[in-house]
Amino acid sequence: MTGSSTRALWQSHLFAVGMLIVPLAVAAVLVATFGGVVLQRIFIVMLTNLILVVGLQLFSGNSGLLSFGHVAFVGIAAYGSILFSMTPQAKSLALRQLYPVLQNVHLPFLPSLLIGAAIATLLAAVVGFPLMRLSGAAAVIATLSLLVIAHTVFINWEEVTNGARTLFGVQQYTTLWNALAWALFFVLVAYWFKETATGLKLRASREEERAAAVMGVNIVRVRWVAWILSAFIVGVGGVLYAHFITSFSPVAFYLSQTFIIIAMLIIGGSGSVAGAVVGVVVVTLLTESLRAVENSVNMSQAVPFTVSGLSEMFVALAMILILIYRPAGIMRGREFVWPLWRARKESDS
């Protein structure tokens, strides 16, 4: 009996993960083979967003706490990594006031990536522990405060960030393949984390805080572990993003990016990794098709002004409609289950 049920359990896990990983990998191969430059760019940005949303899901989805602060760690890791990945020549051009100690440091991409993400993780660990005591609106305002603090520092720490101006001269290390590898790896990590003892305790605390505490769950501690892990994941996402677009300013790590990843997570459904992945894909399809509309309208000069902001507007609208009519998101907090129609039936009841 145990033998067959263990096997069934493994099969269901395998199917749930496979449904996330295989389509992404197949799409990547197709885009690499047949897609043009534009499509490849869109796909890579989608993969970096996927890493951010999966990271956010690992924390918010399992703990039930909303975070407006994760993009701060995205930015910290991005700015942290370029200090090591940029060549001394590029630094002397882009960061004129950089401290002499950092001026001549130059490391390959992977160590730079890990250092950037480690800085973000370390900071998350330090500020996170007290923050994990907060719930509800207080947690949201506290994490939003983190974002504002990080943004203020990015804008004013000219030595390291070039201030509010655009930082340029970052080498493009991110490719479709390393972005894909990290994205798939973190999908696996997020899926695995849900099933670990810490993940289960965290989900229990999300469902019923007091009951979980009574059962001996150290809520602050399990939240903290998820917070640190998710900061590392979004940190890696930030490094990959920075080394893909190669020039950016602090605005890239502020409220619009926060909105996009929260919208992706809410639309897909924050309760499952499948929700995160589906949300990213759906929102990317939506924004890119609207951007295409914007561009063709602007190119044809059909209207006397420049159309912009259309895609954000529709994403916001989609998110509000989801919150009103399907608050648990498209996936309703479920992973993919074989056969697919059964999942739909169960969740309807």
Add this chain to the structure above:
Amino acid sequence: MDTLNDVLQFSINALSLGSLYALMALGLAIVYGILRLVNFAYGELVMVGGYTLLVLGAGWMPWVIVALLAVAMAVITSLLLERVAFRPVRNASANTMLVTSFGVSILLQNAALLLVSPRAQAVALPSIFTQNITVGGLTISTMNILTLVVCFTLLGLLTLFLTRSLLGIALRAAADDFTMTRLLGIPANRVIATAFAISGGLAGVVAIIWTGRVGSVTPSMGLTPVLIAFVATVIGGMESLVGAVVGGFLLGILTVGLQSVLPQNLLDFRQAVVFAIVILVLLFRPQGLIQGKYARERV
């Protein structure tokens, strides 16, 4: 004499900014008190007021009427948002309401971006917004006096409304214990709509003063007021209307104080300091300086 003037100058600046911040905070707190909704879209009500000034302020009607219309537009927008976006999620979790308001905020910002312009646009304002008057060696901008007068009048009127009228008393009761208030026969929809109307009205007044200070409007102009309101309500106490006002004044005094004390290179980091204070208050005194009567327990 000089030091006396400095003190007076400082007091007027601090009080004027503080009273403005108090209005901002009050507009946010009055909705939070009843619905536990942290309304991100509050900043966009300010933006709507600002753009009304821009669109109507071409000088073909008296400016007072333009200002009143700006307030009216903010009130209408606030009521509309309550009906269309917030009422359907009223019984959902606090997070759902909050994310909804964040979505509404982004939606309105981008609507302004799309329909008007992404660029900052200068608003033609009457000269009263830019003049200075000199009293015995003391230079005061009429803007500061106007802010003081308007804000204190509004705070006074609002206090009268909240303490003397049935609807106002019902509103305060609802902020303390909404379920109990409903059980006593107070219609929920009317109380909530009143709260949103007041919130919109305050946002409209803030929009006029804020536009007067900045001189132009942008689609994202509501961000700073809403962040200020967050900070002030958290410091003062999110559950209490008095707390919001106290928090607003404290933040105004702190802002003007830091401005005259800190050197320029540290001044740039002022915002980081203020938000670090917010986190500390949330951690060590989550109920804020002034506790609501029925403050709820937090973990």
